[in-house]
Amino acid sequence: MAIAVCSTLRSLLLAGLVACDSVPATAADQPKPGVVSHVKVLSDKVLDVSSFAAWKKSYITEGMSEHEKALAIWKSIVTHQHQDAPPYEFLQHEGLVLDAMKVFNVYGYSFCGVAASHTQAFARFLGMKARGWTVTNHVVPEVMVDGKWRLIDSSMIQYFLLPDKTLAGVEEIEADLKAWFGKNPGYLGEDKKLREFMRGGNWRTNGPPIVATSQFLSDNGWSLSNCHGWYSVMEEYNGKHLTEYELGCSQGYQVNIQLREGERLARNWSHKGLVVNGNQPEALAPIDGSTLGYSRSFGDLSNHRVGNGTHEYTLPLASGAFRGGMLVADNLAATAEDKKQPAVHAKDASKPAVLVFRMPSSYIYLGGRLSFTPVVGANGSVAVSFSDNNGLDWKPVATAKQSGPQVIDLKSFTQCRYDYRLKIELTGAGTGLDALAVTHDIQHSQRPLPALGQGDNTISFSSASQEGTVTVEGGTNTGDRDKQVLITDFHPKIDGMEMTGMIDVPGPTGTLTIPIEAPADIVRLRFGCHYRARAENDAFDLQVSYDDGKTFTTAERATGPGSRLDKWITVTDVPKGTRKALVRYAGTKSNALCMFNIRIDADYIEPQGGFRPIKVTYAWQENGQAKTDVHVAKKASDSWTITCPTKPVMGSIVLELE
Numbered sequence: 001m002a003i004a005v006c007s008t009l010r011s012l013l014l015a016g017l018v019a020c021d022s023v024p025a026t027a028a029d030q031p032k033p034g035v036v037s038h039v040k041v042l043s044d045k046v047l048d049v050s051s052f053a054a055w056k057k058s059y060i061t062e063g064m065s066e067h068e069k070a071l072a073i074w075k076s077i078v079t080h081q082h083q084d085a086p087p088y089e090f091l092q093h094e095g096l097v098l099d100a101m102k103v104f105n106v107y108g109y110s111f112c113g114v115a116a117s118h119t120q121a122f123a124r125f126l127g128m129k130a131r132g133w134t135v136t137n138h139v140v141p142e143v144m145v146d147g148k149w150r151l152i153d154s155s156m157i158q159y160f161l162l163p164d165k166t167l168a169g170v171e172e173i174e175a176d177l178k179a180w181f182g183k184n185p186g187y188l189g190e191d192k193k194l195r196e197f198m199r200g201g202n203w204r205t206n207g208p209p210i211v212a213t214s215q216f217l218s219d220n221g222w223s224l225s226n227c228h229g230w231y232s233v234m235e236e237y238n239g240k241h242l243t244e245y246e247l248g249c250s251q252g253y254q255v256n257i258q259l260r261e262g263e264r265l266a267r268n269w270s271h272k273g274l275v276v277n278g279n280q281p282e283a284l285a286p287i288d289g290s291t292l293g294y295s296r297s298f299g300d301l302s303n304h305r306v307g308n309g310t311h312e313y314t315l316p317l318a319s320g321a322f323r324g325g326m327l328v329a330d331n332l333a334a335t336a337e338d339k340k341q342p343a344v345h346a347k348d349a350s351k352p353a354v355l356v357f358r359m360p361s362s363y364i365y366l367g368g369r370l371s372f373t374p375v376v377g378a379n380g381s382v383a384v385s386f387s388d389n390n391g392l393d394w395k396p397v398a399t400a401k402q403s404g405p406q407v408i409d410l411k412s413f414t415q416c417r418y419d420y421r422l423k424i425e426l427t428g429a430g431t432g433l434d435a436l437a438v439t440h441d442i443q444h445s446q447r448p449l450p451a452l453g454q455g456d457n458t459i460s461f462s463s464a465s466q467e468g469t470v471t472v473e474g475g476t477n478t479g480d481r482d483k484q485v486l487i488t489d490f491h492p493k494i495d496g497m498e499m500t501g502m503i504d505v506p507g508p509t510g511t512l513t514i515p516i517e518a519p520a521d522i523v524r525l526r527f528g529c530h531y532r533a534r535a536e537n538d539a540f541d542l543q544v545s546y547d548d549g550k551t552f553t554t555a556e557r558a559t560g561p562g563s564r565l566d567k568w569i570t571v572t573d574v575p576k577g578t579r580k581a582l583v584r585y586a587g588t589k590s591n592a593l594c595m596f597n598i599r600i601d602a603d604y605i606e607p608q609g610g611f612r613p614i615k616v617t618y619a620w621q622e623n624g625q626a627k628t629d630v631h632v633a634k635k636a637s638d639s640w641t642i643t644c645p646t647k648p649v650m651g652s653i654v655l656e657l658e
Contacts, residue, residue, distance in 0.1 A: 032261075033610025034324020037466045039257040039655055041616055043450035044458040045301060049080060049104045050255035050448075052125055066128065066145040070152050070167065073122045073143070077115055077154035079298045080447055082291075082305055083225065084109035084281045089364070089416055090475045090484035093248045093502075093530055093596040102253040106364050107276075108305040108445030109283040113247040115155035116141035121249040124566065132246040132564070133170050138236040139245060142169055156232065157224050157294065161213040168210050173237045176210040181238065188238060194231035195221075203230040224294035246564035248530035252599040255362045256469060258606075259614065260325035261657050262316045262437075267309040267363075269446050269650035274308050274366050276416060276443055281306070301453060302446035303650060309444055311361055314437040318343035324608045327391075327421065327519055328356035342375040345432030349377075353426040356391070360419045360468065363442040368410035370422070373435040374400040380428020386413045387421040389489045390470055390517070394423060405435070414440065416484060419471065446650075452620060454647045459640050461616065461633040466609030470518045472583075472600040477501045487598065490514055497587070503595040505587040512595075513549070513584040518604035522578045527600040528568030533560030535591035542567065545582040546575050552584055560591075579604075611636045613658040618642065619651035626651075632658050 042048055047058035059072045080103070087107050092098045096110070100118035103110050116132045119141035123130035129144035138156070142149040150167035152159050160168040168176075181188045187197065197203065198221030204212045211233055217223060221230035257265060275281060282291050283305035292305055315322040320334035322344070331353040334344050346353035374382040381401050385394040398408050414420055426432055450459065474487035476499055488499065496510030497503055503512060516525075525544060533539055538560040543552040558567035574581070583600050587593050618629040622644060629642045 032321070032324065033466075033612050034326075034608030035258050035260050035466075035468075035606050036463055036612050036614060036657065037256060037258045037468060037606055037609055038462070038464050039259055039614055040255070040462045040464070041450050041653065041655065042460045043452060044460075045299070045453045046448060046450055048448075049076070049101065051101060052251065055101070055104075055122070056125070060126065067166065069126055069128065070123070070143045070145050070150060071159075073119055073126075074152040074154050074159060075298070076122070077118050078157050079295070079300075080104040080108060080445070081115055081118065081154065082109040082283050082295070083111060083115070083155050083227075084283050085279060086110040086114055087276050089276070090477070090480040091473055091597065092250050095475075095477070095480065096247065098248055098530070098597070099250040099253045101251075101255075105253075105255055105362065105445055105448055106443060107283075108447045109281055112155035113139040117247045117249050119143065119152060119154065120246060121251065121566070124249075131244060134241060134243045134245040135170065135174075135236045136238055136241045139247070140170060156228060157216050158214060158233070160210050162210065168213075170237070170242070173210055174239050174242065176208040177234060177237050178239055180208040187234070189235070191231060191235065194234050195229075198230040207234075224297070225291045226293075227291045244563075248564050248596055249566045249568075250530060250597055250599055251528060251568040252471065252473070252526055252601045254469070256360075256467075257362055257655060258360060258468065259655060259657055260313065261321045262314040263325070264312045264654065264656040265309065266312075266652055266654045267444055267449055268307050268652045269303045269449065269451070270652075271304060271306045271308040272441070274441055274443060275306060276364055276366065295447070300447060301451035301650065302449070304446055307444045307446040307449070308366075309363065309442045309652075311359075311363070311365075311440045311442050312437065313359065314435075315357075317433055317436060322355075326355060326357050328354055328423075330354040342432035342434045345375075345430075346426055349429040349431075353432075355424040355426075356421060358419065358421050359414075359438060359440075361440070361442065362418070363444040365414045365417050366411075366441040366443055368414045368438065368440040370397070370408040370410055371405070371435070371437045371439070372400075372408075372424075372433060373405045374403055375430070375432050375434055376401055376403045377428040377430025380426070380431035382431060382433065383425040383427075384408065385423040385425070386410075387423070388413070388417055388419075388485050389491075390419075390472070391421050392491050393489070397422075410438070410440075449650075449653060451650050452618070452642055452644050452648045454644050457642045457644065459616075459631070459642055461614070461638040463611050463614070463636045466606050466611070467523065467603050468519070468606045468609070470516060470602045470604065472514055472516050473598070476503055476595075476597065487514075503585075503598070505589045505593040508589055510587045510589075510593075511584055512598075513582055514600060515580065515582055516600055516602045517580045518602045520579065520604050520607040521576065522574050522581060522602045522604045523572075524574060524603045525571040525581060525583065525600065526569070526603070527571075527583055527598070528566065529558060529585065529595045529598045530564070530566050531558055531593075531595045532563050533558065533565060533593055534563060536561045537588070537590050538593045539588055540567075540593070540595070541584075541586040541588075542569060543584040543586055544571055545584065546578050546580075548580070549582050552582075552586075615654075615656050615658045617652075617654040619653075620644070620648040621651065622646045622648055
């Protein structure tokens with residue numbers, strides 16, 4: 001039937017009886033999707049930890065006991081987070097990175113307080129109770145298992161067992177050490193003597209019986225990482241310090257790789273020595289022969305923990321295909337559309353032409369540069385502006401008044417960011433662009449990358465949903481303004497609250513109302529806070545408005561009592577067609593009430609989203625010989641096999657549209 005219709009139309013057209021513009025568009029005539037979202041490549045050798053939901057699917061199975069869940073939480077953090085000097089982003093409490101998914105995917109290292117916070121986050125995500133302690137020179141978490149508090153210390157790769165083979169708790173361990181030090185007082189606080197005592201398995205035969213159950217200390221008492229040992233345990237739980245404490249949690253980060261025509265993401269099993277704070281964490285060292293060597297026993301196929309990759313976007317200007325990745329393309333024409341030069345220019349030269357695009361990333365930006373070739377007409381200019389608060393405000397970057405290739409260093413604008421927008425404004429007859437590209441160094445953890453092992457490797461590809469996310473997250477310490485965006489940069493309405501390194505409610509009530517807007521229909525809101533509600537009737541109502549604040553609905557209530565609490569929720573009953581919302585934190589205080597960090601995510605349907613074939617390029621070495629595998633995923637769910645006859649040394653994985 002389709003062939004007959006096409007033949008009839010063709011005959012009528014030739015006869016001049018049907019106008020050309022009346023012919024229905026075919027699939028080939030439809031514009032290609034501008035952006036492909038949630039691009040994911042997995043290996044059967046590496047578990048998926050791209051989100052809390054993915055983590056649960058990877059580590060938690062149906063029918064697990066609470067004991068088994070606790071050990072699964074412990075193992076996942078040991079696997080993905082090395083004890084090291086922590087990264088700072090200056091967005092969350094104490095400037096640290098408190099989102100477990102972000103640490104797993106972007107960094108792969110932090111220190112004890114953060115590892116403890118991740119334990120608490122995972123436990124609560126599974127509906128289990130959790131709490132934290134500071135012991136001597138250490139922060140540890142406990143999880144409620146079968147009605148009792150149990151220690152699972154992923155930071156020091158440690159847990160201990162009671163005689164009935166259940167996990168021991170902090171207070172039980174301290175009681176064990178107290179009894180031992182009572183019989184051996186000469187060792188209390190004596191680091192050198194404790195180190196000597198532990199040698200030759202003596203720690204196991206003559207030390208405290210609960211500590212002797214450790215499976216993660218060598219005969220000489222050293223830990224799996226060889227940077228602490230039995231003596232550390234004896235000092236940490238010696239009873240000199242024991243206070244309940246939590247750094248707190250954050251949630252919202254997810255890996256969402258999005259690709260447009262001309263966009264390319266390369267993630268490497270190597271690094272350039274680039275890290276977010278410019279320091280030198282141990283995680284830069286090769287895994288073999290370093291304190292990270294233990295990670296091999298947890299399935300690590302990486303070369304280091306820190307990875308540096310490259311995120312590039314070269315806009316396809318002349319063809320006009322760039323439009324599919326733009327937020328704004330106003331008064332613009334491309335060479336392919338009107339046969340005029342330069343590659344992109346104003347349709348109406350008497351008016352400014354504007355191009356705005358986002359650069360969202362699942363990995364933190366380190367350095368960056370903008371390369372462009374302006375063509376400037378008489379009295380014309382090409383102005384570049386930058387926004388890191390979702391387009392609410394714009395900062396001037398540069399104005400070109402002469403033609404020719406130019407490069408602008410973006411590091412001072414984009415350092416420590418995951419998303420920003422660039423605006424290009426063209427003025428003057430004859431003004432336009434012949435080229436425009438953005439390139440960034442990124443930091444990522446090598447550990448969750450889809451590595452290959454010796455033998456057959458099943459590679460799975462998916463692009464599950466064509467959604468993007470707009471995020472509101474800013475620091476609460478005004479002293480960090482030169483390092484990071486602040487929550488006040490997102491134009492909130494603040495009533496009865498103060499920013500004092502936290503968001504404090506000094507009086508009986510206070511509200512913080514934050515606008516969030518997406519480029520297209522919002523399908524869900526994810527938000528929450530790490531907070532303090534000292535008394536039982538101290539609380540924050542987490543509220544949403546879809547009518548510009550005329551009415552608010554309380555989605556959840558973040559209640560007390562507690563000095564360190566978390567509440568993270570997902571709202572899915574968003575009215576159809578909603579692109580704007582207000583999120584309000586409404587506090588009621590009787591004792592002490594504040595928020596340490598907040599985050600809001602609006603997931604939306606990409607207006608020009610859809611699936612297009614993705615080229616996946618693996619590079620590695622076997623016995624010093626370079627190997628590659630290039631596969632084009634032509635559907636949104638795909639799989640293939642890569643066979644490595646000998647042990648591979650991983651190089652890179654590159655994703656781009658075909």
